Amino acid sequence: MNLTLNWITLRIRDLDASLAFYHGILGLPIERRFESRGRQIAMLGAAGQPKIELIEGSEISVEPESGISVGFEVEDLDRAIEELRRQGIPIARGPIESNPDLRFFYILDPDGFDVQLAQHRRHRS
DSSP states (O other): OOOOOOEEEEEESOHHHHHIIIIIITOOOEEEEEEETTEEEEEEOOTTSOEEEEEEOOOOOOOTTOSOEEEEEOSOHHHHHHHHHHTTOOOOEEEEEEETTEEEEEEEOTTOOEEEEEEEOOOOO
16 A cells, blocks of 8 residues: 555634634645535645645544644754744743754644644754
C-alpha cells in the first residue's frame, strides 16, 4: 500500500477565529472555504502539501494535555518566537531541545489544540 497524507481534520467552535489564527497569524494559505451538511469548512495549506481541514460547529471539546497537536517546521525558531510574541500569542511550552538536531515550542490555537513549531538543525557535510 502506498499512502500519502492528504489532510488532518480539526473540529473547531469558530471558523473565523481559527482562520485568524492559522491563516492570519501562522500564514497558512486558505485553499478553499465551503459549506457541507450545514457546517462551514476550510482547507488550509500550501500547494502540494497536506492540508488542515477546519470544520466548524463541533460539540467535541479538547481537554488540556489531550495529546492532539499539529506541527510545523520553521527556518528560525527564535524569529518565530519573537513574531508570535509581537502578535500577542503566548508560548505555552518551550522552547525545548529534545536532541542536538531539534528545537521546538508549543502555542495553543483558539480551541486549545497544541501547535508545535519546530526547527531541525541541518548539519553540513
